[in-house]
Amino acid sequence: xxxxxxxxxxxxxxxxxxxxxxxxxxxxxxxxxxxxxxxxxxxxxxxxxxxxxxxxxxxxxxxxxxxxxxxxxxxxxxxxxxxxxxxxxxxxxxxxxxxxxxxxxxxxxxxxxxxxxxxxxxxxxxxxxxxxxxxxxxxxxxxxxxxxxxxxxxxxxxxxxxxxxxxxxxxxxxxxxxxxxxxxxxxxxxxxxxxxxxxxxxxxxxxxxxxxxxxxxxxxxxxxxxxxxxxxxxxxxxxxxxxxxxxxxxxxxxxxxxxxxxxxxxxxxxxxxxxxxxxxxxxxxxxxxxxxxxxxxxxxxxxxxxxxxxxxxxxxxxxxxxxxxxxxxxxxxxxxxxxxxxxxxxxxxxxxxxxxxxxxxxxxxxxxxxxxxxxxxxxxxxxxxxxxxxxxxxxxxxxxxxxxxxxxxxxxxxxxxxxxxxxxxxxxxxxxxxxxxxxxxxxxxxxxxxxxxxxxxxxxxxxxxxxxxxxxxxxxxxxxxxxxxxxxxxxxxxxxxxxxxxxxxxxxxxxxxxxxxxxxxxxxxxxx
Amino acid sequence: xxxxxxxxxxxxxxxxxxxxxxxxxxxxxxxxxxxxxxxxxxxxxxxxxxxxxxxxxxxxxxxxxxxxxxxxxxxxxxxxxxxxxxxxxxxxxxxxxxxxxxxxxxxxxxxxxxxxxxxxxxxxxxxxxxxxxxxxxxxxxxxxxxxxxxxxxxxxxxxxxxxxxxxxxxxxxxxxxxxxxxxxxxxxxxxxxxxxxxxxxxxxxxxxxxxxxxxxxxxxxxxxxxxxxxxxxxxxxxxxxxxxxxxxxxxxxxxxxxxxxxxxxxxxxxxxxxxxxxxxxxxxxxxxxxxxxxxxxxxxxxxxxxxxxxxxxxxxxxxxxxxxxxxxxxxxxxxxxxxxxxxxxxxxxxxxxxxxxxxxxxxxxxxxxxxxxxxxxxxxxxxxxxxxxxxxxxxxxxxxxxxxxxxxxxxxxxxxxxxxx
Numbered sequence: 001x002x003x004x005x006x007x008x009x010x011x012x013x014x015x016x017x018x019x020x021x022x023x024x025x026x027x028x029x030x031x032x033x034x035x036x037x038x039x040x041x042x043x044x045x046x047x048x049x050x051x052x053x054x055x056x057x058x059x060x061x062x063x064x065x066x067x068x069x070x071x072x073x074x075x076x077x078x079x080x081x082x083x084x085x086x087x088x089x090x091x092x093x094x095x096x097x098x099x100x101x102x103x104x105x106x107x108x109x110x111x112x113x114x115x116x117x118x119x120x121x122x123x124x125x126x127x128x129x130x131x132x133x134x135x136x137x138x139x140x141x142x143x144x145x146x147x148x149x150x151x152x153x154x155x156x157x158x159x160x161x162x163x164x165x166x167x168x169x170x171x172x173x174x175x176x177x178x179x180x181x182x183x184x185x186x187x188x189x190x191x192x193x194x195x196x197x198x199x200x201x202x203x204x205x206x207x208x209x210x211x212x213x214x215x216x217x218x219x220x221x222x223x224x225x226x227x228x229x230x231x232x233x234x235x236x237x238x239x240x241x242x243x244x245x246x247x248x249x250x251x252x253x254x255x256x257x258x259x260x261x262x263x264x265x266x267x268x269x270x271x272x273x274x275x276x277x278x279x280x281x282x283x284x285x286x287x288x289x290x291x292x293x294x295x296x297x298x299x300x301x302x303x304x305x306x307x308x309x310x311x312x313x314x315x316x317x318x319x320x321x322x323x324x325x326x327x328x329x330x331x332x333x334x335x336x337x338x339x340x341x342x343x344x345x346x347x348x349x350x351x352x353x354x355x356x357x358x359x360x361x362x363x364x365x366x367x368x369x370x371x372x373x374x375x376x377x378x379x380x381x382x383x384x385x386x387x388x389x390x391x392x393x394x395x396x397x398x399x400x401x402x403x404x405x406x407x408x409x410x411x412x413x414x415x416x417x418x419x420x421x422x423x424x425x426x427x428x429x430x431x432x433x434x435x436x437x438x439x440x441x442x443x444x445x446x447x448x449x450x451x452x453x454x455x456x457x458x459x460x461x462x463x464x465x466x467x468x469x470x471x472x473x474x475x476x477x478x479x480x481x482x483x484x485x486x487x488x489x490x491x492x493x494x495x496x497x498x499x500x501x502x503x504x505x506x507x508x509x510x511x512x513x514x515x516x517x518x519x520x521x522x523x524x525x526x527x528x
Numbered sequence: 529x530x531x532x533x534x535x536x537x538x539x540x541x542x543x544x545x546x547x548x549x550x551x552x553x554x555x556x557x558x559x560x561x562x563x564x565x566x567x568x569x570x571x572x573x574x575x576x577x578x579x580x581x582x583x584x585x586x587x588x589x590x591x592x593x594x595x596x597x598x599x600x601x602x603x604x605x606x607x608x609x610x611x612x613x614x615x616x617x618x619x620x621x622x623x624x625x626x627x628x629x630x631x632x633x634x635x636x637x638x639x640x641x642x643x644x645x646x647x648x649x650x651x652x653x654x655x656x657x658x659x660x661x662x663x664x665x666x667x668x669x670x671x672x673x674x675x676x677x678x679x680x681x682x683x684x685x686x687x688x689x690x691x692x693x694x695x696x697x698x699x700x701x702x703x704x705x706x707x708x709x710x711x712x713x714x715x716x717x718x719x720x721x722x723x724x725x726x727x728x729x730x731x732x733x734x735x736x737x738x739x740x741x742x743x744x745x746x747x748x749x750x751x752x753x754x755x756x757x758x759x760x761x762x763x764x765x766x767x768x769x770x771x772x773x774x775x776x777x778x779x780x781x782x783x784x785x786x787x788x789x790x791x792x793x794x795x796x797x798x799x800x801x802x803x804x805x806x807x808x809x810x811x812x813x814x815x816x817x818x819x820x821x822x823x824x825x826x827x828x829x830x831x832x833x834x835x836x837x838x839x840x841x842x843x844x845x846x847x848x849x850x851x852x853x854x855x856x857x858x859x860x861x862x863x864x865x866x867x868x869x870x871x872x873x874x875x876x877x878x879x880x881x882x883x884x885x886x887x888x889x890x891x892x893x894x895x896x897x898x899x900x901x902x903x904x905x906x907x908x909x910x911x912x913x914x915x916x917x918x919x920x921x922x923x924x925x926x927x928x929x930x931x932x933x934x935x936x937x938x939x940x941x942x943x944x945x946x947x948x949x
Binding site for chain 1: 567572575605622632689731742747751754765769772775776803806839910918
């Protein structure tokens with residue numbers, strides 16, 4: 001790696017000079033043979049600075065290079081060319097793919113980013129600097145960085161390059177430049193810089209006391225900045241878990257919280273939502289592969305409708321006969337949950353089914369050097385907020401919401417003033433079930449979809465509703481986010497297994513102290 | 529009388545529902561038990577092993593069966609529920625009177641059935657890599673012992689080509705296999721001069737699905753010093769959210785490589801593997817290995833999967849290491865039965881010693897004459913963008929298993945063969 005990078009610097013300082021063409025022998029030496037020899041050939045080729053090299057290296061990284069005998073081919077789609085010259089050709093059948101291990105890929109990446117450091121495109125340069133910033137830099141790269149620094153016009157990139165320069169100078173033999181470098185590095189927020197500084201402070205590193213002090217200060221400053229990334233990370237993961245809990249508990253907040261139905265099949269309604277997503281995904285893959293990335297937009301309403309329909313059937317078929325008999329409801333819905341699970345097993349098989357994220361939900365945004373916010377998590381937080389807003393509006397502002405509140409508060413009075421209570425019960429229950437379907441759709445994007453998906457969330461969702469206070473939407477929200485953050489905070493300290501136990505112990509104590517939850521219902525309806 | 533009728537009715541119902549592949553009362557068959565979870569968290573890995581047994585039994589039957597009798601498969605579903613494994617094992621041995629059982633994936637399930645097999649003098653073929661520290665006369669271990677998988681994988685990570693890792697995150701599901709393997713690995717790393725400050729261990733429950741915190745911890749640990757690698761013994765369907773999170777958080781194999789011991793082609797089905805390129809797995813077989821035996825094995829499986837309409841595999845047939853180990857196990861058992869001219873447990877055990885079989889992995893696997901483990905080659909593969917593995921390292925030939933790891937001091941002087949009873 002070190003020698004490679006040294007070669008590269010040499011290569012790039014010669015970049016403006018005479019450019020040699022990439023020869024077939026060179027491409028063969030880079031593509032085939034043992035790794036040490038391939039790396040050496042890559043270094044040598046980098047000195048020639050042929051414009052084709054970047055394309056060839058990229059193709060190697062993308063796995064588009066094949067070797068047969070002593071010929072090296074680029075295969076892009078169904079077009080094949082000779083790698084060195086670019087002339088079109090046919091690939092023989094016995095051609096083998098070039099395989100790169102991690103070490104090889106790392107070296108290829110490094111070549112690519114150094115070549116890109118001189119691109120006229122600002123975005124390309126920025127990406128190259130980000131990539132190089134993650135690598136460990138060597139003294140041989142100094143002239144290259146200096147050159148790039150002189151040519152760079154963007155102030156932010158200039159700063160970054162300056163820090164890269166300092167990261168090299170920190171191990172220079174000149175005391176003054178070491179001191180200056182240590183001061184410069186204090187403004188970094190890269191985790192690689194933190195480990196570099198730590199290494200310099202360790203045995204066999206810096207000897208001069210003054211520089212040591214500067215290094216120590218710089219390390220504290222960098223660590224301080226990194227610590228913010230970590231803290232924000234905990235809060236983000238907590239919010240993300242909280243929004244999942246909120247989604248799974250919202251439907252229950254309606255069916256159990258408002259209507260008082262202990263619905264043990266709530267988890268299975270989520271599972272139905274998740275399986276609906278799976279079916280929609282398969283339909284898209286079969287009939288509209290071009291629009292695959294949009295499947296989730298269809299899956300959301302589909303999951304809601306299917307789960308709501310199942311909910312409506314449940315309410316009409318079973319639950320309406322059991323109002324006011326919580327124990328029987330519990331047993332009946334538990335039985336239903338088993339029936340639903342077995343039904344799904346019979347139709348889709350007992351194994352988990354694969355639900356693929358659409359392309360735009362894969363990956364994440366780099367918020368800080370040590371904090372990446374994955375798109376699927378961000379999407380779920382936003383989705384939970386949207387669903388919450390929808391539910392709150394529906395309950396508080398619409399005529400249906402008014403009826404639901406009226407029926408749950410005083411059924412007979414509502415009936416007297418002309419509300420069709422049976423219909424309202426059905427609609428409210430179906431609505432709660434539909435929200436569970438939405439939760440299932442969201443869960444399919446982050447976890448496994450299988451027949452027992454609901455089982456792993458049913459306990460959590462009841463906990464959230466109970467801790468929040470039965471019948472209180474606001475309580476559900478506070479409890480979901482609170483439990484999410486608490487769980488992630490404890491997990492960071494004690495590990496996943498202990499954290500789960502600690503949260504449960506906390507909930508037990510909490511319920512003992514405040515049996516009616518965070519937001520207790522007041523007034524006569526509380527006793528009804 | 530009444531009870532017998534009820535039993536018959538139950539058996540007929542089982543046969544009708546397709547749980548038993550052959551008519552339950554076909555005269556004079558040799559019964560073969562299958563004890564793999566077909567539901568629950570381990571179904572992702574184990575279901576396909578049941579089908580592998582069925583396929584191999586079909587092909588043995590097509591060639592005329594064993595000792596002039598057809599084989600008959602009895603399938604039970606222990607549902608990823610460890611106590612249920614023992615119950616179902618007892619049912620197979622005492623009610624169905626099977627000659628042999630192929631089953632178990634997790635070590636906790638194997639530990640759960642072990643007393644049942646020893647008490648009833650049954651015969652179990654266990655097809656999965658495990659932590660060692662066990663040697664029973666009634667079990668043949670066709671998966672890898674730690675020195676056939678875990679130790680070579682960590683050695684590779686520490687080598688120049690593997691990235692010269694000097695700091696390790698040992699990450700696993702919370703049960704006996706990961707805990708024991710990590711104990712062995714820790715002792716091994718100590719012997720290589722790596723101190724406890726450079727090792728962390730993390731465990732998650734079965735079925736865990738939120739790996740954000742763990743990935744955050746790995747990142748933090750990696751930023752605190754030398755080159756870091758992750759050794760994952762996560763088992764079951766938790767691997768899907770783990771790898772999804774790994775990809776989404778942009779933790780690349782060139783920065784922090786993750787080597788897994790229970791993740792193969794089957795577990796990566798349905799995961800977007802493009803961000804995971806370069807992460808590793810250590811096994812004794814990969815589907816991507818090229819040789820005629822493997823080509824025949826893949827062809828046999830593909831045809832079987834399409835014929836039997838196996839979900840997933842009918843569209844995208846995949847083979848993996850435990851399937852290969854199951855396949856070797858059945859064939860070796862069949863060879864031993866032919867040699868012993870009997871299905872009697874003790875006679876078959878004696879005949880198993882030294883059996884050889886040309887394995888799809890490209891080498892001839894040998895059953896050790898004494899220690900009930902296979903001699904197998906070790907391969908290390910990197911994940912490719914299509915979900916297959918690129919073999920980047922392999923042993924020159926088969927390696928003898930050491931069920932008692934020499935890195936655990938208490939193992940000193942333990943005999944390399946089961947205690948005679």
